Amino acid sequence: MSDLFDSVSQTSDQYSAKDIRVLEGLEPVRQRPGMYIGGTDERALHHLAAEVIDNSMDEAVAGHASRIEIELHEDGSLTVSDNGRGIPIDEHPKYKGKSALEVILTTLHSGGKFEEGAYATSGGLHGVGVSVVNALSERMEVEVARDREIWKQTFSRGLTTSKLEKIGSAHNRRGTRVNFLPDEQIFGDKLELKAKRLYKMARSKAYLYKGVEIRWSCPESKIAEDDNTPHEAVLHFPGGLADFLEDSLKDRPCVIDESFAGRAVFPENSGRVEWAIKWPTWGEGFANYYCNTIPTPQGGTHEQGFRMALLRALKSYGEMTGNKKMKDMIGDDITGTACIVLSVFIRDPQFVGQTKDKLSTVEASRLVDNAIRDHFDHWLTDNPDRANALVTAILERTEDRLRRRQEREVKRKTAVGARRLRLPGKLTDCSQDDSAGTELFIVEGDSAGGSAKQARDRKTQAILPIRGKILNVASATGQKIAANQEVSDLIQALGCGSRDKFDIGALRYERIIIMTDADVDGAHIATLLMTFFIKEMPELVARGHLFLAQPPLYRIAQGGKVIYARDDEHKDELFKKEFNPNRKYDISRFKGLGEMPPAQLKETTMTKGKRTLLQVVLPDDYAGRNETNEIVSDLMGKKPEKRFDFIQANAKFAEELDI
Numbered sequence: 065m066s067d068l069f070d071s072v073s074q075t076s077d078q079y080s081a082k083d084i085r086v087l088e089g090l091e092p093v094r095q096r097p098g099m100y101i102g103g104t105d106e107r108a109l110h111h112l113a114a115e116v117i118d119n120s121m122d123e124a125v126a127g128h129a130s131r132i133e134i135e136l137h138e139d140g141s142l143t144v145s146d147n148g149r150g151i152p153i154d155e156h157p158k159y160k161g162k163s164a165l166e167v168i169l170t171t172l173h174s175g176g177k178f179e180e181g182a183y184a185t186s187g188g189l190h191g192v193g194v195s196v197v198n199a200l201s202e203r204m205e206v207e208v209a210r211d212r213e214i215w216k217q218t219f220s221r222g223l224t225t226s227k228l229e230k231i232g233s234a235h236n237r238r239g240t241r242v243n244f245l246p247d248e249q250i251f252g253d254k255l256e257l258k259a260k261r262l263y264k265m266a267r268s269k270a271y272l273y274k275g276v277e278i279r280w281s282c283p284e285s286k287i288a289e290d291d292n293t294p295h296e297a298v299l300h301f302p303g304g305l306a307d308f309l310e311d312s313l314k315d316r317p318c319v320i321d322e323s324f325a326g327r328a329v330f331p332e333n334s335g336r337v338e339w340a341i342k343w344p345t346w347g348e349g350f351a352n353y354y355c356n357t358i359p360t361p362q363g364g365t366h367e368q369g370f371r372m373a374l375l376r377a378l379k380s381y382g383e384m385t386g387n388k389k390m391k392d393m394i395g396d397d398i399t400g401t402a403c404i405v406l407s408v409f410i411r412d413p414q415f416v417g418q419t420k421d422k423l424s425t426v427e428a429s430r431l432v433d434n435a436i437r438d439h440f441d442h443w444l445t446d447n448p449d450r451a452n453a454l455v456t457a458i459l460e461r462t463e464d465r466l467r468r469r470q471e472r473e474v475k476r477k478t479a480v481g482a483r484r485l486r487l488p489g490k491l492t493d494c495s496q497d498d499s500a501g502t503e504l505f506i507v508e509g510d511s512a513g514g515s516a517k518q519a520r521d522r523k524t525q526a527i528l529p530i531r532g533k534i535l536n537v538a539s540a541t542g543q544k545i546a547a548n549q550e551v552s553d554l555i556q557a558l559g560c561g562s563r564d565k566f567d568i569g570a571l572r573y574e575r576i577i578i579m580t581d582a583d584v585d586g587a588h589i590a591t592l593l594m595t596f597f598i599k600e601m602p603e604l605v606a607r608g609h610l611f612l613a614q615p616p617l618y619r620i621a622q623g624g625k626v627i628y629a630r631d632d633e634h635k636d637e638l639f640k641k642e643f644n645p646n647r648k649y650d651i652s653r654f655k656g657l658g659e660m661p662p663a664q665l666k667e668t669t670m671t672k673g674k675r676t677l678l679q680v681v682l683p684d685d686y687a688g689r690n691e692t693n694e695i696v697s698d699l700m701g702k703k704p705e706k707r708f709d710f711i712q713a714n715a716k717f718a719e720e721l722d723i
Contacts, residue, residue, distance in 0.1 A: 090170060090171075090172065090195060090196075090198065090199035090222030090223075091222070092172075093172070093195075093196050093199035093200065093222065094199055094200065094221065094222065094250070097200055097250055100196045101196060101200070104250055104251055104252075105255075106255055106258070106261075108251075109246055109251050109255050109256075109257065110257065110258070110261050110262070110265070112196075112197045112200060112201070112244070112246060113142055113144075113257060113262055113265065114265060114358075115193035115194060115196065115197050116142070116144045116193075116194060116197055116242050116244070117132070117134065117144055117265065117266070117269060118193065118357065118358060119144075119193065119194060119240075119242075120132045120144055120145070120146035120148065120240070121269055121272075121273065121276070121357045122356075122357075123146050123148030123149065123239075123240075124146070124148070124273055124275065124276040125273055125356070125357065125409065128148045128149050129146045129147050129148035129149075129239065129276070130147060130275065130276060130277060131146065131147045131276070131277050131278075131279065132144065132145070132146045132269075132276060132277070132278045132279070133145045133146070133278075133279045133281075134262065134266050134278065134279070134280050134281075135280075135281045135282065136257060136259055136262055136281075136282035136283070136286055137243075137282075137283070138283050138285065138286070139245065140245060140246070140256045140257060141203075141243055141244060141245040142243070142244060142257055142262070143241065143242065143243040144241075144242050145207075145239060145240065145241035145242070146239045146240060147237075147238055147239040148238070148239045148240060149210065149238070149239070150208040150209055150210035150238055150239050150240050151164065151165045151168060151206070151208050151240050152164040152165065152210075153165050153208055153210070153215045153228060163217075163228050165206065165208060165215070165217060165228060166217060166224060166228060168194060168195065169194060169195055169198045169204070169206065169217075169219055169224075170195060170198065170219070170222060170223070170224065171195060172195055172196075194242070195222075197242075197244055198219050198221075198222055198244070199221065199222035200221075200246065200247050200250050200251075201219070201220070201221070201244040201245055201246055201247055202220060202221065202245045202246070202247040202248065202249075203218065203219070203220050203225075203244070203245050204218065204219040204220070204242065204243065204244040204245075205217075205218050205219075205242075205243045205244075206218075206219070206240065206241070206242050206243075207231075207240070207241040208239075208240055208241075209234040209237040209238045209239055209240075209241075210234075210238055210239075212233060212234055212235060213230055213232075213233060213234060214230070214231050214232045214233065214234045214237070215228055215229065215230055215231065216228070216229055216231045217229070221247060221249075259282045259286040259287050259288075259291070259293045260287075260288070260291050260293045262280075262282075263280055263282075263293045263294070263297070266278050266280050266299055267299055268308075268352070268354075268359070269357055270299035270300060270301055271301050271304060271305060271307060271308035271405075272304070272305070272338075272354055272357045272407050273304075273357060274300075274301055274302050274303065274304040274307075276300070277298060277299070277300040278298075278299040278300070279296075279297075279298050279299075280294070280296065280297045280298075280299060281295065281296045281297075282295065283295075304327075304338060304340075305325060305338050305339065305340040305405045305407060306323055306325040306340045308340065308405055309323050309325070309340040309341075309342055309403060309405055310323070312350075312403065313342060313344065313403060316344050316346075316347065317344065317345045317346070317661055317662070318342050318343055318344050318345060319343040319344075319345055319453055319454055319457040320342075320343070320450050320453050320454055322450070323340050323341060323342045324339075324340070324341050324342075324440065324443055325339060325340035325341070326338070326339060326436075326439050327339075328435035328436065328439060329435075330410070330431045330435060331431075334410065334411060334431070335408065335409045335410035335411060335431070336408070336409050337366070337406070337407070337408045337409075337431070337432050337435050337436065338406075338407045338408075339370065339404075339405065339406045339407070339436060340404075340405045341374075341399075341402050341403065341404045341405075342402065342403050343401070343402050343403075343454065343457060343458075344401065344402075344403060345457075345514075345518050345662060346511070346514035346515040346517075346518050346658070346661075346662055347401075347510075347511045347514050347515070347658060348401065348510060348511060348514075349399075349400070349401040349402045349403045349404070350403050350404070351363070351367070351399065351402075351403075351404040351405075351406075352404065352405045352406070353366060353367050353404075353406050353407075353423075354405075354406070354407040354408070355407075355408050355409075355410065355413050355415075355420075355423045355425075355428075356408075356409055356410070356413060357407070358415075358420050359420075359421075360415070360420060360421060360422055360423050361421055362416070362421045362422035363422060363423070364415075364416070364422040364423030364424055364425075364428070365423050365424060365425055365426060365427075365428040365429040365432075366406060366408045366423050366425075366428045366429070366432050367406065367423075368429045369428060369429035369430065369431065369432030369433040369436070370404075370406050370432055370433075370436060371395040371398070371399055372395070372429070372433045372437075373432065373433045373434075373435075373436035373437040373440060374395070374398050374399065374436070374440060375393060375394070375395050375398060376433070376437055377437050377440035377441045377444060378390060378393060378398065378440075378444070378455070378458070379391060379393060380441065381441070381444045381445070381451060381455070382455070384445075387455065389459055389462070389463075390455065390459065390462075392462055392466060393458065393459075393462050394462075394465075396465075397458050397461045397462045397465060398458055400461060401461070401514070406432075408423075408428060408431075408432060410425060410427075410428055410431070412425075413425050413428070464492065467493070468487075468489050487556055487557060488528070488552075488553035488556050488557055490513070490528060490529050490553060491526065491527070491528050491553070491557045492513070492517050492520075492526060492527040492528075493526045494520075494521075494522060494523060494524050494525055494526045495522055495523050496523050496524055499571060499572055499573055499574050500574055501524050501574055502524045502525070502526065502572070502573045502574050502575070503524060503525050503526065503573055503574065503575040503576075503577055504526045504527075504528060504557060504558070504572075504573040504575070504576050504577065505520070505525060505526070505527050505528070505577050505579045505613070505670070506528050506530060506554070506576070506577070506578050506579065506593060507527060507528070507529050507530070507579050507580070507657060508529070508530060508531075508580050508581065508586070508589055508657070509529055509530075509531065509658060510529050511656075511657075511658025511659075512529065512579075512581075512656065512657035512658040513527055513528075513529030514658070515657055515658055515660055515661075515662050515665050516579070516657070516662075516665065516670070518662030518665075518666075519662040519663070519665040519666035519669075519670050520666075520670060521670075521671075525670065526557075526573065528553065528554065528557050530550050530553070530554070530589075531550060533585075533588060533589055533592055534548075534550050534551065534554075534589065534592045534593055534596060535548045535550065535551055535592075535596075536592055536595065537551070537595060537596050537599050537600060538595050538599055545600075551596065551600075554596070555600075557572070558571060558572060558573070558576070558601075558604075559571065559572040560572070560601070560604070562600040562601055563600060566600075566601055566603060566604070568603055568604065568607060571604065571609065573609075574609065575609060575611055575677075576597070576604070576609055576610050576611065577611045577612070577613050577677065578590050578593045578594070578610070578611070578612050578613065579613035579615065579657065579669065579670075580613075580615075580657075581615070581654075581656040581657055582614075582615050582616065582617040582630065582631065582654070583617070583656070586656075590612060594610070594612075594680055597610050597680070598682070602682065605680055605681070605682050606681075606682045608679060608681065610679070610680040611677040611678060611679050611680065612677065612678040612680065613669050613670075613675070613677060614630055614669065614675070614676040614677065614678060615654070615657060615660070615665070615668065615669045616628035616629055616630055616654065616668050616669075617629060617630060617631050617632075617635070617653060617654060618635050618651055618652070618653055618654070619651070619652045619654070619664070620635065620638060620639075620642075620643065620649060620650070620651045621649065621650045621651075622643050622644065622647055622648070622649040622650070623647070625642070625643070627642055628668050630676075635651075
């Protein structure tokens with residue numbers, strides 16, 4: 065019986081004991097599923113699968129199981145089985161006439177994980193997992209193989225639908241098998257368990273505990289056309305988290321080739337921690353945190369301990385090597401763009417909420433900090449070259465952060481008095497103060513920005529990432545333009561103002577270079593940016609300051625020869641002129657600037673003397689400029705009929721294509 069009550073709104077004269085409804089058994093779960101699994105959406109639906117898989121993982125982590133099988137069926141149900149000890153089927157001493165299996169499946173806060181010593185480090189310590197799955201399932205079937213016998217019992221929506229019965233002998237089998245079908249009354253008829261999400265969950269569990277083998281299977285019909293989820297797979301990773309990191313990063317270049325990875329046991333055998341971290345040279349990082357194989361996407365105390373361990377060890381290394389700059393480091397400088405996997409196993413973990421998104425066990429921070437700091441100390445001092453490469457990369461982030469903070473605070477004096485120079489936080493500026501010879505590259509997104517930062521000449525080249533397609537200023541109101549963050553950042557970075565406030569003498573860079581992907585989306589973004597400059601800063605364009613970079617679309621290699629092609633037409637031309645058609649060649653297509661290694665971006669697109677730039681020009685005469693402005697307004701403005709008229713009038717100039 066639960067202590068959750070539903071009260072009916074009545075007047076004081078009518079309100080009495082008969083108006084109090086007591087929800088029994090698992091009724092509270094069906095009445096308020098959000099309290100137990102966080103809602104009734106797709107994420108909550110897959111939380112049911114996680115609860116059942118976690119029970120099998122607890123058996124494996126405790127050393128009682130070595131194999132887990134996960135099978136998604138055609139009807140949408142899921143089967144999870146293991147070769148562990150099997151749920152006890154003998155009568156529970158407190159509930160006469162009921163087996164331990166039935167009590168566990170139909171009673172909240174029941175299970176072997178409350179008994180001290182049963183599971184040293186378990187994920188399902190709230191004791192509501194499998195009973196909640198039962199409550200929210202249209203049907204559930206549980207088979208237990210133990211003591212050479214197989215037992216079976218069925219359930220539906222939190223209630224038993226059959227008695228526990230012996231169905232056969234098990235000479236070579238042991239463990240628990242659970243099959244359940246989520247209830248449409250709770251989740252609706254449109255949601256279903258997704259193969260891609262379940263497979264990803266299975267892979268993460270296999271990485272988290274290298275002693276377990278997970279066998280995955282699902283019918284072909286459950287795999288979407290654009291999904292590369294396998295029909296069957298055996299997941300076993302002896303390298304654990306380090307294997308996961310290497311597989312996730314693949315050929316992505318990193319500051320140092322090897323990861324900082326390891327495993328440490330806490331004092332008095334109270335648990336352990338495993339970790340792996342790498343620092344990519346470009347692109348965004350990620351952080352996956354776990355406690356007892358349970359994902360904690362919001363981090364928590366184990367994350368705090370990890371960050372503190374790295375920070376303290378690096379500052380200690382700085383003191384030892386006499387690098388005074390390292391005293392300014394903070395945790396974000398170290399982990400901000402890193403790829404991290406951290407997994408702790410501790411006794412009686414405390415989470416924020418039943419969905420366990422964040423670990424709140426205070427002791428975990430100290431345990432992780434102490435365990436990892438010593439390992440990181442040794443890792444740094446064992447190889448000074450490796451340590452110095454890492455320190456240099458992290459210090460660059462520290463210096464960028466301090467510079468941005470200083471730029472927000474500093475006041476520069478000008479001829480008209482003191483004024484505050486504001487620069488956007490996303491701008492990575494060049495070190496040269498004089499604008500002569502300097503360049504500002506405008507790139508799309510943080511990923512492309514990361515590659516460009518690695519490829520640039522720090523003295524003369526600055527990088528400004530923008531987010532997606534910039535505002536179309538030809539069809540926007542002045543108020544909307546003034547309120548747009550991307551436009552504001554661009555104007556601040558250039559320093560010369562816009563429209564009637566434009567001052568060419570205040571332009572901070574000699575060249576403004578639009579550098580976008582060599583595809584249709586990149587061309588669209590470049591068009592929007594050119595529209596911005598022509599409409600808002602026409603003098604900048606007229607004076608020859610605006611350029612378009614020409615990044616390659618293809619890399620073609622044959623023998624020792626490597627040539628880059630701008631587009632398909634250039635590629636075909638190169639094949640005819642530069643390569644032997646009878647010899648094997650290798651061709652790769654760049655998905656975008658963010659996917660291009662910084663060294664290749666530098667070689668092909670950013671190094672002066674090797675690159676190709678297209679200069680954007682305006683006619684010298686007033687009439688010509690006015691005509692150009694009208695064309696831009698027609699093509700980019702609010703009236704689609706003007707675009708149609710332009711296309712009709714100029715269609716004769718287009719080449720005929722065989723399509």
